[in-house]
Amino acid sequence: MRKLIASAIGLALLLAWPFIAEKMGAPALISLFTRMMILGLAASALNIALGFGGLVSLGHAAFYGIGAYAIGISTTHAISGLPFLGLLPGSDQLLVNVLVAMLVSGCAAAIIGALALRTSGIQFIMITLAFAQMIFFLFLALKAYGGDDGLTMRRRNGLFDLNMRDDATFFYVTLGFLLVWLAICARVLHSRFGLLLGGIRQNERRMQAVGVNTFRVKWIAFIISGMGAGLAGALMANLGRFVSLDLMHWTTSGELLIMCVLGGSGTIVGPVLGAFALMGLEATLNTWTEHWQAILGPLLVLMVLAFKGGLARIGGRKS
Amino acid sequence: MSALLVIDDLTKNFGGLRVTDHVCLDLRAGEVHALIGPNGAGKTTLISQIMGEITPESGSIRLDGVDMGKLSQAQRVRRGLARTFQVPQVLADYTARDNVVAALYARGASADEAEQHLARANMAARADVRVSDLSHGERKQLELAIALASAPRMLLLDEPMAGLGPVESAQMIAILQGLRGDMAMLLVEHDMKAVFALADRISVLVYGAIIASGAPDEIQNDPRVREAYLGTGED
Ligand SMILES: Nc1ncnc2c1ncn2[C@@H]1O[C@H](COP(=O)(O)OP(=O)(O)O)[C@@H](O)[C@H]1O
Numbered sequence: 001m002r003k004l005i006a007s008a009i010g011l012a013l014l015l016a017w018p019f020i021a022e023k024m025g026a027p028a029l030i031s032l033f034t035r036m037m038i039l040g041l042a043a044s045a046l047n048i049a050l051g052f053g054g055l056v057s058l059g060h061a062a063f064y065g066i067g068a069y070a071i072g073i074s075t076t077h078a079i080s081g082l083p084f085l086g087l088l089p090g091s092d093q094l095l096v097n098v099l100v101a102m103l104v105s106g107c108a109a110a111i112i113g114a115l116a117l118r119t120s121g122i123q124f125i126m127i128t129l130a131f132a133q134m135i136f137f138l139f140l141a142l143k144a145y146g147g148d149d150g151l152t153m154r155r156r157n158g159l160f161d162l163n164m165r166d167d168a169t170f171f172y173v174t175l176g177f178l179l180v181w182l183a184i185c186a187r188v189l190h191s192r193f194g195l196l197l198g199g200i201r202q203n204e205r206r207m208q209a210v211g212v213n214t215f216r217v218k219w220i221a222f223i224i225s226g227m228g229a230g231l232a233g234a235l236m237a238n239l240g241r242f243v244s245l246d247l248m249h250w251t252t253s254g255e256l257l258i259m260c261v262l263g264g265s266g267t268i269v270g271p272v273l274g275a276f277a278l279m280g281l282e283a284t285l286n287t288w289t290e291h292w293q294a295i296l297g298p299l300l301v302l303m304v305l306a307f308k309g310g311l312a313r314i315g316g317r318k319s
Numbered sequence: 320m321s322a323l324l325v326i327d328d329l330t331k332n333f334g335g336l337r338v339t340d341h342v343c344l345d346l347r348a349g350e351v352h353a354l355i356g357p358n359g360a361g362k363t364t365l366i367s368q369i370m371g372e373i374t375p376e377s378g379s380i381r382l383d384g385v386d387m388g389k390l391s392q393a394q395r396v397r398r399g400l401a402r403t404f405q406v407p408q409v410l411a412d413y414t415a416r417d418n419v420v421a422a423l424y425a426r427g428a429s430a431d432e433a434e435q436h437l438a439r440a441n442m443a444a445r446a447d448v449r450v451s452d453l454s455h456g457e458r459k460q461l462e463l464a465i466a467l468a469s470a471p472r473m474l475l476l477d478e479p480m481a482g483l484g485p486v487e488s489a490q491m492i493a494i495l496q497g498l499r500g501d502m503a504m505l506l507v508e509h510d511m512k513a514v515f516a517l518a519d520r521i522s523v524l525v526y527g528a529i530i531a532s533g534a535p536d537e538i539q540n541d542p543r544v545r546e547a548y549l550g551t552g553e554d
């Protein structure tokens with residue numbers, strides 16, 4: 001019940017945020033919050049593998065980045081009118097592009113997962129990291145799509161007749177995607193599949209002994225997780241109308257992990273709370289001192305120790 | 320009675336150690352077959368090979384005439400094999416019920432069946448308790464309920480009495496008595512009281528090899544068995 005009230009207050013605050021930011025005379029805060037929601041979505045996607053499946057992936061920046069590039073490339077081709085590889089026409093419609101981004105990042109997750117999931121523990125962490133680095137360098141070398149300059153999109157993708165150039169509109173569009181994503185997560189995790197996935201996290205040997213094809217369950221979870229990261233990347237590309245190669249940098253994977261742990265891995269809203277907390281701290285400390293990173297590190301350690309199980313579990317076991 | 324599970328000439332080495340040494344074993348439908356033998360004899364390894372968790376070097380395992388050799392664990396479960404673990408392998412964050420439900424979902428069954436399997440293992444009253452709050456004895460019973468949820472024709476029990484106090488042991492024996500006839504069981508056990516209370520037949524495994532097989536009174540009086548395992552006799 002308390003969780004429900006907290007969620008309702010949080011949602012109301014988000015809904016009112018563009019107005020509050022305007023009133024505060026700081027419209028830039030609208031986009032900051034949009035970024036937070038997008039990274040929250042990415043962290044929540046990682047959490048399906050990490051928190052629910054026990055799969056510590058240090059390669060999710062790749063899926064996030066692939067989603068962003070998919071949308072950037074599709075949009076570029078739509079605007080130039082030249083088909084991709086001479087075959088596929090681009091699109092500048094958000095819904096089409098979001099599907100494309102999720103499909104492409106889902107395929108990448110399927111391939112990487114099929115190989116990485118043959119290992120576990122430290123090996124799994126290293127292999128996911130290695131694949132992500134490979135993809136990073138692939139896009140770095142891809143001069144046709146900007147290389148290390150990144151890829152600029154001339155305008156945001158369209159959605160119905162909305163004025164997507166307006167930051168408040170894009171804020172609400174992002175909020176909509178976030179809510180739909182979280183609803184899907186909740187649905188999946190309370191299904192048969194979710195119960196089996198949680199069982200594998202706790203004791204894979206047991207699940208094999210009752211006849212679960214644990215590889216397949218983990219693989220599907222990894223793919224869903226990759227698709228969510230791709231969705232987040234697609235939104236991020238639209239937000240700044242720019243696909244930065246940095247999205248794919250391994251430090252992004254690390255940040256997503258921190259958000260999950262901070263907010264509460266294995267909870268539905270935890271990673272989103274973690275994203276708001278981490279990015280809020282970064283933004284605040286940033287205005288105080290240029291050595292903010294030196295403060296942030298120890299602060300995070302303290303927070304993780306203080307809120308065992310994450311922010312989402314304050315005042316109760318589960319959210 | 321016909322043989323349900325036939326193990327023929329099974330051999331397995333761990334490095335230089337032979338843990339399964341040309342083992343042949345017939346387990347009949349509906350029968351309780353006890354497998355006894357000292358620690359390290361290779362009993363757990365044998366169960367793991369039957370389930371397909373460990374691959375033998377040579378020999379065959381057949382269930383109802385079907386060679387299990389190439390089948391995955393999941394396929395073997397579907398054909399009617401289930402096991403319990405000597406050290407309980409349970410899902411600590413879930414309730415007892417969800418542990419059973421997981422096994423039901425694994426074979427596409429409905430969660431509604433959970434109640435009946437918990438009841439058969441005397442765990443109905445503890446269904447909604449988180450596993451981390453269960454006692455060792457209750458976890459052993461839960462192990463059994465989980466295995467029952469797979470609806471096995473052949474249940475492989477790895478030391479169900481291990482670590483139980485006298486009251487819990489008596490309870491476990493009663494539970495297993497209640498299952499008798501519903502399925503065949505391979506009972507790996509050190510507790511001789513349980514073995515003689517439950518077994519129709521007994522095989523003795525020493526250093527990976529079966530040294531004797533027969534009715535309980537034959538085994539009890541077999542001089543090789545007394546020497547190798549039972550020591551001076553019944554306890
Ligand atoms: N995975 C393994 N790798 C190497 N040796 C093992 C492994 N599992 C068991 N063993 C060894 O095999 C022998 C038989 O073990 P086990 O089957 O557990 O015996 P039991 O269940 O009869 O006590 C022991 O010597 C044990 O140390």
Ligand SMILES: [Mg+2]
Pocket residue numbers: 362363364405
């Ligand atoms: Mg053993």
